[in-house]
Amino acid sequence: MSNACSYRQIALSLCLVFCFYLPCCVKSDELQILLNLKSALNKSSTNVLDSWEAASSVCSFDGITCNAEGSVKEIELSSQKLMGVLPLDSICQLQSLDKLSLGYNLLYGAITEDLSNCVKLQYLDLGNNLFTGSFPDISALGELQYLYLNGSEFSGTFPWKSLENMTNLALLSLGDNPFNRTPFPDQILKLKKLNWLYLANCSIEGKIPPEIGDLTELRELELQYNYLSGEIPVEIGKLHKLWQLEIYNNELTGKLPVGLRNLTNLEYFDASANHLEGVISEVRYLTNLVTLQLFENQFTGEVPTELGEFKKLVNLSLYTNMLTGPLPQKLGSWADFDFIDVSENFLTGPIPPDMCKKGTMKGLLMLQNRFTGEIPVTYASCTTLKRFRVSNNSLSGIVPAGIWGLPNLNIIDIAYNQFEGPITSDIKNAKEIGIISAEYNRLSGELPEEISEAISLVKIELNNNQILGKIPHEIGELKRLSSLKLHNNGLSGSIPESLGSCASISNINMANNSLSGKIPSSLGYLPTLNSLNLSRNELSGKIPESFSSLKLTLFDLSYNRLTGPIPESLSIEAYNGSLARNPGLCSSTIRSFKQCPTDSGMSKDVRLLIVCFALGAMILLASLGCFLYLRRTEKYRDRSLKEVSWDFKSFHVLTFTEDEILDSIKRENLIGKGGSGNVYKVMLSNGAELAVKHIWNTDSHGRRKSRSTTPILGKRAGKEKEFDAEVQTLSSIRHVNVVKLYCSITSEDSSLLVYEYLPNGSLWDRLHTSRKMELDWDTRYEIAVGAAKGLEYLHHGCERPVIHRDVKSSNILLDEFFKPRIANFGLAKIVQANGGKDSTRVIAGTHGYIAPEYGYTYKVNEKSDVYSFGVVLMELVSGKRPIEPEFGDNKDIVSWVCSKLKNKQSVLSIVEPRIPDAFKEDAVKVLRIAMLCTTTLPALRPTMRTVVHMLEEAEPCKLVSIIINKDGDLKKKEAK
Structure with missing residues (x-):
């Protein structure tokens, strides 16, 4: 008996000991799990995980919440810049975990772990990361209420069946992932508690099912950027709690359903960029609307008058439809109205006068309609206005003086109307204005000298008006001016010599005025002048x-009173018409002009002897100068590369030495020259090849200057620290589609940047030289995707976004397999943490690739790169250069492509003829993406992450390629 008691006591003691120590063991396990998580995410650039130490309680860790028993209940580490592969199988061993929030980080890799142990999870956020592969089955997570997976690069087929058991799901966010195309998933229609459904940009196709109306708890429904077709189901009117409905950028057809009027709680409605038709009268009942966007459809009829009574409406976008009738005159007069765009319709009547009544309006866009009447004087005091565009209407009257001087205005576009009156001196207050587009009106008076105080002006387009008087001398103070169009007016007096100070100007047109006096010689020194028309004046x-040094695509001095000899460089037949009707001009080479007189007082033989003697003396002096220069250069080169002290910084594991690089910088290895220096090909002793850019430090006049005061990259302005910081940032980039920078070797006078060597040159070479036939469509497509991924990494994958600012085909290099690399970061800008995304105001880029926002602001961001990349896509599809004579005056490839979007045959004509017919519709898919990238308004352009997704969706069918190779021809299904 005593033994039995003894055994029971021992058992009881063991049980007590076990029960006492069990919580400690559990916490010990949780500690180890969290420390493993910290180790996996050790690349974090923040200090959020510093408190995660073995000696601390897990409940004191930053981002950790425990329950009453001291077990981990929540992990909240979103937006912490965490980087690494996520050990989900380990995390799921936290038995009490009901919330895991890791959104907005830099987590990567595939998720292959079994999540069945995370059975208590109610909240899972892995959104906005950089994962790869498909998402696993999560059927076991039956208690889940919130699921965020949006924008995390998941691909393949989503496990829709996993959702069947999640009857408590209130929020489902799967958008912005490149999933395989799938019809609208039936499993979602069973989630009756859903109040937010985000399926934007995740390849949903087919019709919106009528059963969507059964999800009566929905408050937000976002299905934009998919492949949805058919009509909007009438049953959507059953969603009485709906607060936001986003279905734009699909292929929806038909009319707005009658039941839409029942959505009286709706505040945000966007059905733009579809194929919808009919009237929009249903929206008259949606009195709580804050924003209404129905642009780019085929709606007809009038804008409901009830919109003028909407008390919350701040944004109205109805452009590119077929709407008629007037706008409600009370429109925008109630709330803090922000923006209206009703352009490209058939609207009539006056402009509503009170849209800026609250003093908050930023954009008024009503161009290309049939509006009449005057500009309401109320807009002259709308100081928040940034864009005022009413061109191509039948408006009249005098432009209110204050309009010209609005302090935040970027663009004033009143062209093609019947406006009268002068441009007033108020223009001096318009410090932000970039474009004045007022051509084809009846403006009169003189140009005010105060126009020179509008220092941000890039374009002045005042042609075809009745402007008189002189061109103000002060116009030369507009240093950013690129285009000056004053033709077909009544201007008199001389052309200001100061115009030669506008170093950025590329287009000058003053034709058909009454200008007199001499042509300023300063115009001949304008470095970027491309077009000059001074015809039909009295010069x-x-x-x-x-003018001999100018390289012009358009040149016209005809119908003037010019005299004297035509400069030899202009004495060519191509310029005959450009100089016609100047009776006083003479030429010794152009037969259509009278011959210039010769000096008869000197015999021909004497003149010939003098010329020969002068030429001989010049040759002798030049030879002597070259000899002395070469000797001096050779000595300097020997000293600069062998005796100067160099600072060597490596960014990768190197298999070469500094001496190998320095010894290879010689003339026979030169393979290219650029504005910043020479490029050399270096063959290493181990057979590897490198490219070395040799950059001399220069001042603003091109003279060599000490690196201590002038950095190499960017615009050669600033301090040495800025150069080192930028090189260090770019050197940290690791991506297969970004050119690899191995090291930098710098001295006081110059720098060497050592890159990987790309043997197939640039994309420009392959598209626009004799070698362009080597690029078939598959190769072009792969280049497009690879380059897009490189830019995506720069914008989204770096610690701070890198804006390239000079994206073009000549800066996309190709390796031996034609895989692309983004190169040439001489203009790149790293977005500063305190500078936002508009952190640079420096003009950068190449003509033809520059985004149009340069016309009204110098603040550029990632969307400027997106525009430039869109131009590259157009090059890939069309084989055309960004600027071609066939496009016409002042037009580029973007405007040329837009002019071709008339019908299917016209669109197909854009595609380069060398691309086989079977691939032309694949090319059109890429062209469609290019059009989105080059949208005028930056906010409407996709991100590079979205561009990559869209390009991957446009992948050419591999089966089709096989059939083409075998049979040589194939008709494919028409692409939408």
Whole structure:
């Protein structure tokens, strides 16, 4: 008996000991799990995990919440810049975990772990990361209420059946992932407690099922950027609690359903960019609307007058439809109205006067309609206005003086109307204005000299008006001016010499005025001048000799009173018409002009002897100068590369030495020259090849300058620290589609940047030289995707976004397999943490690739790169350069492509003829993406992450390629 008691006591003691120590063991396990998580995410650039130490309680860890028993209940680490592969199987061993929030980080890798142990999870957020592969089955997570997986790069087929058991799900966010195309999932229609459904940009196709109306708890429904077709189901009117409905950028057809009027709680409604038709009268009942966007459809009829009584409406976008009738005159007069765009319709009547009544309006866009009447004077005091565009209407009257001087205005576009009156001196207050587009009106008076105080002006388009008087001398103070169009007016007096100070100007047109006096010689020194038209004036005197250095695509001095000899460089047959009707001009080479007189006082033989003697003396002096220069250069080169002290910084594991690089910087290895320096090909002793850019430090006049005061990259302005910081940031980039920078070797006078060597040159070479036939469509497509992924990494994958600012085909290099690399970061800008996304105001880029926002602001961001990349896509599809003579005056590839979007045959004509017919519709898919990238309004352009997704969806069918290779021809299904 005593033994039995003894055994029972021992058992009881063991049980007590076990029960006492069990919580400690559990916490010990949880500690180890969290420390493993910390180790996996050790690349974090923040200090959020610093408190995660073995000596601390897990409940004191930052981002950790425990329950009453001291077990981990929540992990909240969203937006912490965490980087690494997520050990989900380990995390799921936290038995009490009901919330895991890791959204907005830099987590990567595939999720292959079994999540069945996370059975208590109610909240799971893995959104906005960089995962790869498909998402696993999560059927076991039956208690889940919130699921965020949006924008995390998941692909393949989503496990829709996993959702069947999640009857408590209130929020489902799967959008912005490149999933395989699938019809609207039936499993979602059974989630009766859903109040937010985000399926935007995740390849949903087919019709919106009528059963969507059974999800009566829905408050937000977002299905934009998919492949949805058919009509909007009438049953959507059953969603009485709906607060936001986003179905834009699909292929929906038909009319707005009658039941839409029942959505009286709706505040945000966007059905734009579809194929919807009919009237929009249903929206008259949606009195709580804050924003209404129905642009780019085929709606007809009038804008409901009830919209003028909407008390919350702040944003109205109805452009590119077929709407008629007037706008409600009370429109925008109640709330803090922000923006209206009703352009490209057939609207009539006056402009509503009170849209800026609350003083908050930023955009008024009503161009290309049939509006009449005057500009309401109320807008002259709308100081928040940034864009005022009413061109191509039948408006009249005098432009209110204050309009010209609105302090935040970027663009004033009143062209093609019947406006009268002068441009007033108020223009001096318009410090932000970039474009004045007022051509084809009846403006009169003189140009005010105060126009020079509008220092941000890039374009002045005042042609075809009745402007008189002189061109103000002060116009030369507009240093950013790129286009000046004053033709077909009544201007008189001389052309200001100061115009030669506008170093950025590329287009000058003053034709058909009454200008007199001499042509300023300063115009001949304008470095970017591309078009000059001074015809049909009363200009006199000689053509300036400085014009000999101009390289113009348009040149016209005809119908003037010019005299004297035509400069030799202009004495070519191509310019005959450009100089016609100047009776006083003479030429010794152009037969259509009278011959210039010769000096008869000197015999021909004497003149010939003098010329020969002068030429001989010049040759002798030049030879001597070259000899002395070469000797001096050779000595300097020997000293600069062998004796100067160099600072060597490596960014990768190197298999070469500094001496190998320095010894290879010689003339026979030169493979290219650029504005910043020479490029050399270096063959290493181990057979590897490198490219080395040799950059001399120069001042603003091109003279060599000490690196201590002038950095190499960017615009050669600033301090050495900025150069080192930028190189260090770019050197940290690791991506297969970004050119690899191995090291930098710097001295006081110059720098060497050592890159990987790409043997197939640039995309420009392959598209626009004799080698362009080597690029078939598959290769072009792969180049497009690879380059897009490189830019996506720069914008989204770095610690701070990198804006390239000079994206173009010549900066996309190709390796031996034609895999692309983004190169040339001389203009790149790293977005500063305190500077936002508009952190640079420096003009950068190449003509033809520059985004149009440069016309009204110098603040650029990632969307400027997106525009430039869109131009590259157009090059890939069309084989055209960004600027071609066939496009017409002042037009680029973007405007040319837009002009071709008339019908299917016209669109197909854009595709380069060398691309086989079987691939042309694949090319059109890429062209469609290019059009989205080059949208005028930056906010409407996709991100590079979205561009990559869209390009991957446009992948050419591999089966089709096989059939083409075998049979040589194939008709494919028409692409939408």
